[in-house]
Amino acid sequence: MLEELLSQLNTIRDEALAALENAKTEADIEAVKNRTIGRSGAITALSPMMGKIPPENKKQAGMAFNEVKVAITTALEAAREKTASSAAAASAIDVTMPGRRPHAGRKHPVSQTIEECCAIFRRMGFVAVSGPELEDIWHNFDALNAPLSHPSRDVKDTFYLSDGRLLRTQTSAVQIRTMEKEKPPIRIISPGRCYRRDTPDATHGVHFHQIEGLYIDTDVSLADLKTTLMTFASEYFGREIAVRMRPSFFPFTEPSVECDFSCVMCGGKGCNVCKNSGWLEIAGAGMVNPKVLENVGYDPKEVRGFAFGFGLERLAMLKHRINDLRLFSDNDVRFLYQF
Numbered sequence: 001m002l003e004e005l006l007s008q009l010n011t012i013r014d015e016a017l018a019a020l021e022n023a024k025t026e027a028d029i030e031a032v033k034n035r036t037i038g039r040s041g042a043i044t045a046l047s048p049m050m051g052k053i054p055p056e057n058k059k060q061a062g063m064a065f066n067e068v069k070v071a072i073t074t075a076l077e078a079a080r081e082k083t084a085s086s087a088a089a090a091s092a093i094d095v096t097m098p099g100r101r102p103h104a105g106r107k108h109p110v111s112q113t114i115e116e117c118c119a120i121f122r123r124m125g126f127v128a129v130s131g132p133e134l135e136d137i138w139h140n141f142d143a144l145n146a147p148l149s150h151p152s153r154d155v156k157d158t159f160y161l162s163d164g165r166l167l168r169t170q171t172s173a174v175q176i177r178t179m180e181k182e183k184p185p186i187r188i189i190s191p192g193r194c195y196r197r198d199t200p201d202a203t204h205g206v207h208f209h210q211i212e213g214l215y216i217d218t219d220v221s222l223a224d225l226k227t228t229l230m231t232f233a234s235e236y237f238g239r240e241i242a243v244r245m246r247p248s249f250f251p252f253t254e255p256s257v258e259c260d261f262s263c264v265m266c267g268g269k270g271c272n273v274c275k276n277s278g279w280l281e282i283a284g285a286g287m288v289n290p291k292v293l294e295n296v297g298y299d300p301k302e303v304r305g306f307a308f309g310f311g312l313e314r315l316a317m318l319k320h321r322i323n324d325l326r327l328f329s330d331n332d333v334r335f336l337y338q339f
């Protein structure tokens, strides 16, 4: 009887230890426990045999029960530790893996263009000044000699606030503010954001950036304007650019001119960007209207000057071959990271 009991106990132990050796999960381990030392396990099922063991063998049988229980319990513990540590290893950080590179922020292409333009004009002696985007009618229209009937004053073209102020339609207002405060000579540029009621498309937006320049002194001519723009364009585009002037009309200037740059794509030979003309319309400019000088308290007989303005997005689009103005305000990082 004893032999049979001992043999059955050994078989249960050997099978249990072998099963635990191969156990992969908590569930595997629990299954081994349940079918051996659990309440309805094989070892528990052997207990009634104790009653049939002769008294002189009872001690040995009892010890055999204990030894097998201890062996299985120890193996269960070891198996639990093993699966727990391998689970932890699987979820742990692998310090040998290459790290994720954080994206460094960078300046928006329009900001970069503003800085490039300012740096070029600074080398020619211009100082960059800024002014409010929320303007009054005097600085945005009246002082600039815009007639009351001028279409740009219309509510269809300009964003007005209920208090009569407006979102500035150009940065020329900054020129008025500067002239009101300072005496000639004045040599400034004013880059900044402007607003117009427009239907956004590839070349128009409700907001855009302009840079305007103003040079007031006792002896300033259109030749100075042309030289200034030629120097700027050649430096900005990194190649020789010619400037052509065509008569035009702006209330702020008299005479007024449209300034064309020789095409930066084809060098003036003609291409689809310049519509085969070899020229690109870039800036509106002219000699500051004497009425404007009077508006700010200057004497037109003593001083005169030139002013010019152009769109910064247009410049950046030509330099970087961008075909849609809206890309600048979509803020798609795939676009922005190219600059």
Ligand SMILES: [Zn+2]
Binding pocket: 263, 264, 265, 266, 267, 268, 269, 270, 271, 272, 273, 274, 275, 276, 278, 279
């Ligand atoms: Zn061209």
